[in-house]
Amino acid sequence: MASASAETSEIPRAKLSQQELNALTNRHKAFLKRQPGGTRAVFKMRDLSHLDLSGLDLTDADFSGAKLFSTRLLGCNLTGADLYGTDLRLANLTGATLMKTDLRGACLRGAILSEAMLIEADLRDGMLVHMGKSGEMASVNQEAVKLTTELTCAIMRGANLSRARVSNAFVMQTDMTDAVMRGTKFVRANLTNSDLTGADLQGADLTGANLTGARLTGAILSGAVLDSARLANAVLIGAILDDAQRRAPELAGAVLAKDFAGLGRTLPEIAAGHAAWMDSGGKEGHRADLSGYELTGFDLRGMNLSAAVLQGATLVKADMRSAVLAMADMSLCDLRRINLSNADLRGANLERATLTGADLSGAKLNPVHIQSGSGHVWRANLHRVRLEGANLQGADLRKVNLTDAVLSRADLRGADLREANLTGADLKGARLEGADMAGATGA
Numbered sequence: 001m002a003s004a005s006a007e008t009s010e011i012p013r014a015k016l017s018q019q020e021l022n023a024l025t026n027r028h029k030a031f032l033k034r035q036p037g038g039t040r041a042v043f044k045m046r047d048l049s050h051l052d053l054s055g056l057d058l059t060d061a062d063f064s065g066a067k068l069f070s071t072r073l074l075g076c077n078l079t080g081a082d083l084y085g086t087d088l089r090l091a092n093l094t095g096a097t098l099m100k101t102d103l104r105g106a107c108l109r110g111a112i113l114s115e116a117m118l119i120e121a122d123l124r125d126g127m128l129v130h131m132g133k134s135g136e137m138a139s140v141n142q143e144a145v146k147l148t149t150e151l152t153c154a155i156m157r158g159a160n161l162s163r164a165r166v167s168n169a170f171v172m173q174t175d176m177t178d179a180v181m182r183g184t185k186f187v188r189a190n191l192t193n194s195d196l197t198g199a200d201l202q203g204a205d206l207t208g209a210n211l212t213g214a215r216l217t218g219a220i221l222s223g224a225v226l227d228s229a230r231l232a233n234a235v236l237i238g239a240i241l242d243d244a245q246r247r248a249p250e251l252a253g254a255v256l257a258k259d260f261a262g263l264g265r266t267l268p269e270i271a272a273g274h275a276a277w278m279d280s281g282g283k284e285g286h287r288a289d290l291s292g293y294e295l296t297g298f299d300l301r302g303m304n305l306s307a308a309v310l311q312g313a314t315l316v317k318a319d320m321r322s323a324v325l326a327m328a329d330m331s332l333c334d335l336r337r338i339n340l341s342n343a344d345l346r347g348a349n350l351e352r353a354t355l356t357g358a359d360l361s362g363a364k365l366n367p368v369h370i371q372s373g374s375g376h377v378w379r380a381n382l383h384r385v386r387l388e389g390a391n392l393q394g395a396d397l398r399k400v401n402l403t404d405a406v407l408s409r410a411d412l413r414g415a416d417l418r419e420a421n422l423t424g425a426d427l428k429g430a431r432l433e434g435a436d437m438a439g440a441t442g443a
Contacts, residue, residue: 013047013067021048025056032059085126085147105147114157121164123149178352178384178404198332198352198384217312218332218352220386226250237292238312238332240354257294257314271303278306306344326368327378341391347378354386361391366398366416403442417443 030038041061049069057077064084068091075095083098085105097117105126126147149169160180167187174194183203193213203223210230220240232253245251265273276285288308296316304324314334324344331351341361347368367377380400389409397417404424414434423442437443 013045013065015047015049016043016051018051021051021053025053025058028058028061032057103149105149107150108154109150110153111151112155113159114155116156116159118159118161118164121161123151123164123166123169125149125168218334218354220354221245238314238334240334240336257312258292260293260295260298263290263293267298267300267303271305274305274308278304331381345380347380349381350385351381351383352385353382355390356386356388358387358390360387360395361393362395363392364396365400366396 024041024043027037027039028041030036031040032038041058043061043063043066045065047067048063048071049067050071052072053076054072054074055076058081059077059079060081061078062082063086064082065086066083067087069087070090071088071092073091073093073096076093077097078101079097079099081098081101083101083103083106086103086107088106088108088111090110091108092112093116094112095115096113098121099117099119101118101121103118103121103123106123126149149166151166151169151171151174153172154174156179157175157177158179159176161184162180162182163184164181165185166189167185169186169189171186171194172190172192174191176194176196176199178198179196180200181204182200183205184201185205186209187205188208188210189206190210191214192210194211195215196219197215197217199216199219201219201221201224204221205225206229207225208228211234212230212232214231214234216234216236216239218238218240219236221236222240222242224245226245226248227250229250231250233255235255236251237255237257263270270286270288270290273286274288277287279285288305290313291309291311292313294314295318296314298315298318300318300320300323302322302324303320305328306324306326308325308328310328310330310333312332313330315338316334317337317339318335319339320343321339322342322344323340325348326344327347327349328345329349330353331349333350333353335353335355335358337357337359338355339359340363341359343360343363345360345363345365348365365380365382367379370376370378377399380397382400382402382405384404384406385402386406387410388406390407391411392415393411394414395412395416397415397420399419400417400421402420402422402425405422406426407430408426409429410427411431412435413431415432415436417435417437417440419439419441420437420443421441425442427443
């Protein structure tokens with residue numbers, strides 16, 4: 001099976017000038033508005049390399065077989081467009097809309113698709129074709145040459161590929177950090193060494209997919225199908241997995257949360273060593289490092305773990321009431337249904353942590369003053385944190401960073417959100433009665 005880049009990059013195409021492009025897009029604009037003289041934009045088998053189409057509405061336009069090497073398409077609306085077999089290497093599609101777009105057999109090697117919308121896009125195999133003398137598309141040398149859609153080395157941070165069809169595609173070494181891929185079909189796709197940190201793969205079909213060496217730290221895999229998937233050396237620390245998935249043979253060879261017993265120290269011993277480390281300014285004792293450990297259901301009530309490292313730890317249903325976690329690193333942790341009521345989380349890092357159904361009532365997440373009497377503060381970081389249905393009643397969230405956080409159905413009654421940054425936060429169904437949001441941004 002050939003990759004799109006190997007077979008289409010050298011196909012000759014007639015170059016399109018910026019002036020011709022402007023004329024075509026103007027007529028397309030009239031076409032979309034159903035105005036007289038309007039015609040659908042057809043760029044079939046044309047060369048649009050290095051041109052700028054940013055911000056244009058090219059809904060339903062025909063780009064089949066076109067070359068868009070290093071083309072600028074930032075914020076472009078390509079809903080329902082035909083991009084079958086296109087060469088989009090190094091193209092910039094940041095923030096573009098490609099909903100239900102036909103991208104079969106397209107080459108997107110090195111393309112930038114951050115924050116792009118590819119909901120229900122078709123990225124399955126295509127057939128290599130060329131423009132014949134009659135102006136029709138035909139198979140090369142009258143032979144069927146199957147092309148595999150290629151997304152190798154692409155940047156797709158925060159892109160939305162929900163329900164997209166990516167079966168058999170090459171998605172190797174691709175950055176899909178924080179991408180939303182609910183219900184996406186990755187059947188037999190090659191995702192080797194790709195970065196899916198914090199990605200939402202709920203209900204995705206990964207049957208037979210190659211995820212060797214992929215990074216899935218903090219990713220949500222609930223309901224995902226992993227039958228016959230290859231996960232050797234895939235990092236799943238902090239990933240959200242169903243109980244049945246954890247028992248699946250496909251996880252053999254994956255990097256999972258570590259058994260606490262292997263640490264060789266008890267919690268009291270860790271706490272004592274950490275206290276000595278803090279009291280001596282790091283000269284004695286040992287900083288508590290529980291990164292990547294399985295601590296489900298553990299009792300850590302009142303424990304002082306200020307500035308401790310717990311990145312990627314699994315603390316599902318753990319009891320951390322009144323624990324002191326000021327400036328602790330709890331990023332990418334699985335903290336579902338944890339009890340952090342009245343805990344001291346001032347200046348803590350909870351970036352991309354999952355706290356679905358957690359109890360943070362009365363918790364302190366306000367800034368830490370670095371130096372007494374100075375204006376220097378260390379703010380709590382809850383960027384992209386997941387707090388669906390969490391209890392935050394009466395919590396101190398002053399100046400906290402909640403950008404792109406999920407707070408749907410969260411209980412924020414009486415919470416102090418003064419000067420909090422809520423840019424991009426999802427507050428759908430959240431209870432905010434009595435919450436103080438003076439000076440908050442993005443709300």
